[in-house]
Amino acid sequence: MAKPSLPQGTRDFGPDTVRKRNYIFNTIRSVFELYGFEPLETPAMENLDTLMGKYGEEGDKLIFKIINNGLDNIDKEKQAREDFEKVLQGKNVKGITERALKYDLTIPFARYVAMNHGQLTFPFKRYQIQPVWRADRPQKGRYREFYQCDADVVGSNSLLNEIEIILMIDQVYSNLSKHFGENENNRINISINNRKIWTGIAELCGCRDKIVEITVALDKYDKIGIDGVKEELIQKGFNEEQTHTIFSCLFPDTSFYTTYDDDYLNELGLTKDEKNLAVTLYGYNKDLYAIITCLLWNFKEHKIEIGTSGVKEIMKIIFPFCMDNYLLQSSFINLDSTLARGLNYYTGTIIEVKPPPAVKIGSIGGGGRYDDLTGLFGVPNIPGVGISFGVDRIYDVMEELKFFPGEVHTGTQVLFFNLGETESKAAFTIMQQLRNSNIRCELYHETVKFDKQFKYAEKKNIPYTLIIGSKEIAEKTCVVKDIRNGEQQTIPVSKLADFAFI
RNA sequence: GUGGUUAUAGCUCAGUUGGUUAGAGCAUCAGAUUGUGGUUCUGAGGGUCGCCGGUUCGAACCCGGUUAGCCACCCCA
Incomplete structure (x- = not known):
């Protein structure tokens, strides 16, 4: 069995990373909504000719092409061989590849507008948060799969749109961290x-x-x-x-x-x-x-x-x-x-x-005005202007500057210790009550010594442990311990819902 | 697509001019410790030295190839 690995330039995201990335996504999304943009999603893949020729000569080379299914069909073997010869000469042939992974969000959007311009109300303001793929060689701040967050306005020539876009960029970063703009160097x-x-x-x-x-x-x-x-x-x-x-x-x-x-x-x-x-x-x-x-x-x-x-x-x-x-x-x-x-x-x-200049990474977003993108798809005279946020790079910048706020961590708040069969039954009932009042909790999965249960809480950054033993059951109380400072207190179960697990 | 560089335990890395059985720290597990963890001590497990081939009596080490990571160029978020 070969060692498992990832395709070049792609990454897994662990729990902590996903939380931070979601924080960025949510921040950007809420600003887009605030400025009146509406969501759109398009497929991961497009027809190859939708994408080819839209990004310049270099861009074409970086498009991920998808090989057709059914090339092993014996009846079509001769045709497939002929087509493949052409591929070897650097041509794109429908017989071998007719689909590709999307390279950005703007061109698929233009395709969408061209296909649906009859139904849309203009100016149409859409935002789109999806992954895109580029067959580039990975390096610092550059991946083969990454997310873009785009907002575009089409059907308007007004420069007001440009001004709004600049305001949105500013607001996204203000909302991401109060440290952006804290001083001149952080802007x-x-x-x-x-x-x-x-x-x-x-x-x-x-x-x-x-x-x-x-x-x-x-x-x-x-x-x-x-x-x-x-x-x-x-x-x-x-x-x-x-x-x-x-x-x-x-x-x-x-x-x-x-x-x-x-x-x-x-x-x-x-x-x-x-x-x-x-x-x-x-x-x-x-x-x-x-x-x-x-x-x-x-x-x-x-x-x-x-x-x-x-x-x-x-x-x-x-x-x-x-x-x-x-x-x-x-x-x-x-x-x-x-x-x-x-x-x-x-x-x-x-x-x-x-x-900010301290971070040596390329641009973290970009955009501009295009007079006639939909013209490429046969529907002329729909001008547009848009902006794209590169989430993966924004993540790298926030990480490097240590700008992620502490609240990003939204894991379990309370770990119920497991002290035995009777005790954990009692704990379970109380835990469900807490969950009903929106406190994130979990019960340790087996009865083991405290050492292990504490370490579990510590590793998962769970701030509170809750201990219910025979004594507590008898007294209808529980022991709440804040493991960040080691302080603990005994409180009646009836008052537990009022406790601030922060 | 071009060039540079790296690959040794779960992680971070040592490893002498090529020489017997490849090491450390951290992490893990067990014990000191049956309802209070983080410190300390003792012990244990864990490796096809990225992969394939070559040179050699002998290769983690030298050579060729290959794959992947990182970095730079081209280009780009």
Whole structure:
């Protein structure tokens, strides 16, 4: 018999872990509900062509494909062999595989909306908490099976949705632990950017078709720095002038742009309202103001409207958070001009959530706006915006920072000692009464010496033991011991229901 | 998909240039202790040294392969 083992990148979760994970799930779910989102579940598997081509070239490779049943049917042997030849050449063939495990929750959701758009009331706000699978090689913070918690709004272009999503992110972390936001170092970082800005920059460089190359390179800025990015761009075939254009947009000479100048704002062609936005941003964060005005200037100069509208969207989203510093409790929001995000279906706002800087783990959530996801399934013109929480990583972050509250443990509260047949019968009756008043209890399964029963309680983190022997039966009392401090007291059975087993 | 690294008792790990019967701590079980555990003491059980092959008189140790974990790259939650 071979040693039992798990498939690569998957894990079992013991009782303690499940409780903590459920705490995260429940917290996120209740915030989703609070903001008016409704639950949805979709199957673990989808038709392969529902998923293929939606996540970029790399993404396709990471989709877990399911081999068809019945390939051993002798009548179809010839066909199966021919099909398998094609698989060996790297093709997907219906004869061999036509289903796959879902890779994320967004595409199956788009498929659902496309199939049911006639019945849905728009804007449709749904949340979904389910596992997804990726055939990736596991490493720190990366698993082959993990849970996502998604909330999306489809059928609305309003930027109010983006603002609500940011508020939800903040509220989830506030509810998860009071320590998030306790001080500056513990805050969650919500970065936003806009794909339209990338499109604009690509146009500035005169290569709109190379937007993916630009975003992939700039997305690594945090990791490889400005020189590394430059090197990668040049490797991808960008010339000196183009890289200069990109950098001058994203990393402006702040000393120039941080001076507030009314005439300059007028030159940018902003409306009165937009100018007010800019003034507020200036008061809130000079660097933010610098990047925004720099981008606006560049796009204005070259009449690239898509870029301009991207910047204006960012301004409108950040604005409420500049007006009220207390809107965000556990996080802060900033414009990260290098933020790109790999998924290619995003078209507007993009959002990425990062843990406090002390934790070296990638993003713990992300999302963005997509104009036409359902168009992929034949139903055009349903725009949407959504966010995804990565529970497995949030767990790792909470664990590393020791942020799980003590109340997460919801195991047995009272262990009834087993002192013999008559005694345990009496104990059993009392135990059922306690259970009826919602106290979690159990009776030790056999009559053994106290030593063992105590150790059992200690290991299972059961705070109270309850001892009923012949003496207690006669007196209609019981002995309640708090094993955390060793204190014990004798109380009448009639008063037991009033005892606070906390 | 590419590269690095690790694999020895239930857990954490020692293990000399290759040399007789592979060790420690923790955990488990039994006893000191028949209604009060956590400390202490005594004793016991527990191993195909990841798996397969090679070199050698002899391999936990050297070599090749393989599987899995971890880490990094690509990419991503």
